[in-house]
Amino acid sequence: MVFIVRYVVRLKPKPVGDFLLCVGTAPGISASPSEENMRYFNVMILGPSQSPYEGGVFKLELFLPEEYPMAAPKVRFLTKIYHPNIDKLGRICLDILKDKWSPALQIRTVLLSIQALLSAPNPDDPLSENVAKHWKTNEAEAVETAKEWTQLYASGT
Amino acid sequence: MDSEDDMHDANSVDDDYYSGDTAADYCSDDDCGDYEFMDHDFEDPHDIVAKHQQKNYVVLNEADICQRQEDDITTVSTVLSIPRVAASILLCHYHWSVSNVHEAWFADEDRIRKTVGLLERPVQFSIAKLLTCGICFESYPLDRISTAACGHPFCSTCWKSYMRTSIDGGPGCLMLRCPDPSCSAAVGQDMISRLASDDDKGKYARYLLRSYIEDNRKTKWCPAPGCEYAVEFVVGGGGYDVACSCSYGFCWNCTEEAHRPVDCSTVAKWIMKNSAESENMNWILANSKPCPKCKRPIEKNQGCMHMTCTPPCKFEFCWLCLGAWTDHGERTGGFYACNRYEAAKQEGAYDETERRREMAKNSLERYTHYYERWATNQSSRQKALADLHQMQNVHLCNSLSLSLSLSLSLSPQLEKLSDRQSQPESQLKFIIEAWLQIVECRRVLKWTYAYGYYLSEDEHAKRQFFEYLQGEAEAGLERLHQCAEKDLQNYLTAEPPPNDFNDFRTKLAGLTSVTRNYFENLVRALENGLSDVDTQGGCSKTAASSKGGAGGKGKSGRGKAASKTGGPNDDSQRQIANLFLFASPLGWLLLQKL
Numbered sequence: 001m002v003f004i005v006r007y008v009v010r011l012k013p014k015p016v017g018d019f020l021l022c023v024g025t026a027p028g029i030s031a032s033p034s035e036e037n038m039r040y041f042n043v044m045i046l047g048p049s050q051s052p053y054e055g056g057v058f059k060l061e062l063f064l065p066e067e068y069p070m071a072a073p074k075v076r077f078l079t080k081i082y083h084p085n086i087d088k089l090g091r092i093c094l095d096i097l098k099d100k101w102s103p104a105l106q107i108r109t110v111l112l113s114i115q116a117l118l119s120a121p122n123p124d125d126p127l128s129e130n131v132a133k134h135w136k137t138n139e140a141e142a143v144e145t146a147k148e149w150t151q152l153y154a155s156g157t
Numbered sequence: 158m159d160s161e162d163d164m165h166d167a168n169s170v171d172d173d174y175y176s177g178d179t180a181a182d183y184c185s186d187d188d189c190g191d192y193e194f195m196d197h198d199f200e201d202p203h204d205i206v207a208k209h210q211q212k213n214y215v216v217l218n219e220a221d222i223c224q225r226q227e228d229d230i231t232t233v234s235t236v237l238s239i240p241r242v243a244a245s246i247l248l249c250h251y252h253w254s255v256s257n258v259h260e261a262w263f264a265d266e267d268r269i270r271k272t273v274g275l276l277e278r279p280v281q282f283s284i285a286k287l288l289t290c291g292i293c294f295e296s297y298p299l300d301r302i303s304t305a306a307c308g309h310p311f312c313s314t315c316w317k318s319y320m321r322t323s324i325d326g327g328p329g330c331l332m333l334r335c336p337d338p339s340c341s342a343a344v345g346q347d348m349i350s351r352l353a354s355d356d357d358k359g360k361y362a363r364y365l366l367r368s369y370i371e372d373n374r375k376t377k378w379c380p381a382p383g384c385e386y387a388v389e390f391v392v393g394g395g396g397y398d399v400a401c402s403c404s405y406g407f408c409w410n411c412t413e414e415a416h417r418p419v420d421c422s423t424v425a426k427w428i429m430k431n432s433a434e435s436e437n438m439n440w441i442l443a444n445s446k447p448c449p450k451c452k453r454p455i456e457k458n459q460g461c462m463h464m465t466c467t468p469p470c471k472f473e474f475c476w477l478c479l480g481a482w483t484d485h486g487e488r489t490g491g492f493y494a495c496n497r498y499e500a501a502k503q504e505g506a507y508d509e510t511e512r513r514r515e516m517a518k519n520s521l522e523r524y525t526h527y528y529e530r531w532a533t534n535q536s537s538r539q540k541a542l543a544d545l546h547q548m549q550n551v552h553l554c555n556s557l558s559l560s561l562s563l564s565l566s567l568s569p570q571l572e573k574l575s576d577r578q579s580q581p582e583s584q585l586k587f588i589i590e591a592w593l594q595i596v597e598c599r600r601v602l603k604w605t606y607a608y609g610y611y612l613s614e615d616e617h618a619k620r621q622f623f624e625y626l627q628g629e630a631e632a633g634l635e636r637l638h639q640c641a642e643k644d645l646q647n648y649l650t651a652e653p654p655p656n657d658f659n660d661f662r663t664k665l666a667g668l669t670s671v672t673r674n675y676f677e678n679l680v681r682a683l684e685n686g687l688s689d690v691d692t693q694g695g696c697s698k699t700a701a702s703s704k705g706g707a708g709g710k711g712k713s714g715r716g717k718a719a720s721k722t723g724g725p726n727d728d729s730q731r732q733i734a735n736l737f738l739f740a741s742p743l744g745w746l747l748l749q750k751l
Contacts, residue, residue, distance in 0.1 A: 070322040104311075
């Protein structure tokens with residue numbers, strides 16, 4: 001498979017295969033290209049320990065646009081998640097996916113950043129207004145809700 | 158409801174106008190204390206004009222801009238002993254202010270280097286034979302790898318697309334950094350020239366040039382469509398009006414078309430109002446009007462307001478009010494003018510709805526009155542400008558400054574005139590001067606209608622004074638315009654050529670100078686917020702404290718300042734009458750004789 005990916009990427013120079021290998025080695029993260037479209041990846045991220053998402057398995061989709069790596073990949077949560085920087089459509093508010101994107105970043109670094117975002121929610125730069133408000137007014141209760149949602153939607157089975 | 162808004166509008170403008178620092182509006186920076194011509198009450202009007210035309214701006218073409226940019230880069234590069242590219246990046250960050258760069262640099266060089274991304278010592282990159290590009294992870298020989306000062310290696314292909322993405326993204330490319338996410342080393346024009354495609358190099362250079370004008374506080378592009386000149390403005394004495402070499406005149410402060418003596422906020426309000434009302438205006442002011450007598454539709458294509466219907470009707474009427482020309486006299490504000498709007502008097506008891514409807518109608522009518530006159534003067538000016546250009550042949554026109562060196566090669570029209578009247582060409586300058594004056598006066602007159610609209614109905618004395626001055630000026634202008642347009646035609650076409658050309662010269666030159674005086678009075682009065690009325694009418698506090706005795710003309714002699722109201726009582730009427738004497742050119746002459 002790595003061979004095929006390299007082949008695809010030769011066309012637009014960025015050997016995705018290289019990060020695929022890296023992705024494999026990053027703990028709690030996996031990404032594999034879809035059979036029909038080599039630019040589309042199915043991603044799984046394990047909820048980091050000591051976070052309300054611990055024990056959850058979160059599915060995401062990742063798409064490499066035509067301009068990649070000059071433009072950022074498009075990433076979205078498929079699993080419902082209660083997080084101030086992720087809205088109910090699964091869109092993620094993360095600077096490196098927007099204006100701070102650099103072509104020297106990779107799929108691996110992007111996914112690691114998303115994992116880090118799960119460990120450290122940032123309610124001051126919210127995407128989901130309600131969740132962020134909840135987080136700021138009553139963090140303990142918000143964390144409880146996040147745990148419940150993890151149980152409900154991300155329990156892996 | 159309309160009308161109430163209007164009232165409110167009008168009232169709020171009052172505050173601006175009469176608070177006594179109109180001058181401050183004109184030059185918001187430091188030294189606006191001496192708003193020149195207000196200080197010298199009895200100055201020769203010509204001196205005033207000369208002063209006002211002292212240019213406080215420079216028009217720059219592309220070569221000038223490049224030259225200035227190069228010079229600034231050289232200065233910074235020399236003073237700080239840094240490469241030119243680094244100097245350019247620094248200047249870009251500091252909005253092209255050489256002094257700010259120097260100041261910041263000498264205050265804290267390390268901090269500046271850090272924020273801007275200039276490394277003191279370039280990192281030597283490894284001497285390995287092959288290097289891995291940080292973007293595509295392919296290995297390349299050294300000659301295919303480039304780095305910014307930080308030493309992060311990327312291949313030429315990746316650099317090229319990195320640069321293209323950034324340049325396509327807009328002027329932000331001028332602050333380009335190393336692609337490595339943790340690195341802030343700046344990427345300057347030298348690397349762009351080495352690595353970007355030719356197309357992108359061109360775009361980058363364009364952005365750099367534009368940045369020099371757009372980010373600099375002292376320069377702006379001329380807003381005329383298609384014009385490529387920029388204007389550098391020196392804040393200080395004089396107004397904000399700027400005349401670009403493309404002949405477009407604009408206000409430096411708000412970049413609207415030149416609007417002296419009316420201030421920027423009034424203009425902004427007026428333009429907003431026009432766009433809001435434009436749907437109404439579309440049908441109110443169709444492009445043609447029916448002849449008031451024979452009802453045939455007439456399109457106005459000549460400059461002045463005195464219309465003559467085509468035979469057999471030959472009815473003469475005023476384009477503005479459609480009244481018979483023979484009726485034009487004192488009642489409408491003078492023979493050649495028709496500037497007064499007399500609000501219909503409300504009599505008897507109206508019920509509330511009736512009254513409101515009436516008010517709304519009045520408000521619209523009032524607006525229409527001013528808009529129509531504003532718009533007509535605008536198109537009249539366009540026509541006059543076209544006529545002027547035709548006369549000049551060459552477009553040396555600088556519509557604001559009237560004392561231009563005139564074109565040497567005469568237009569066919571003037572040549573013809575020169576032949577027919579056996580006049581040396583140099584003797585025909587007065588015609589061009591007349592047209593320049595017409596163009597400028599149409600512009601001023603146009604804006605005085607915006608001013609008039611926002612002048613409160615309650616300020617009777619000011620209104621009266623304003624309308625008097627405007628009426629005088631307008632009448633003068635109509636006479637001048639008619640003479641330049643119609644009388645001149647006689648000398649061009651009539652057979653045999655009339656032999657009183659010298660009389661015509663005297664008449665046109667005289668009208669030009671009289672009209673200039675009228676408009677100078679008008680401009681002056683509006684620029685000090687009609688404060689002469691305050692001085693005279695009793696509200697002397699504001700006037701006395703306003704800049705340099707703005708209304709000083711009559712103040713010293715007749716400082717009775719008796720009545721507090723300033724309303725239209727007998728006393729103030731008489732004082733206004735005095736004022737009129739002093740404000741008219743005749744008054745000027747009398748004063749100068751004294």
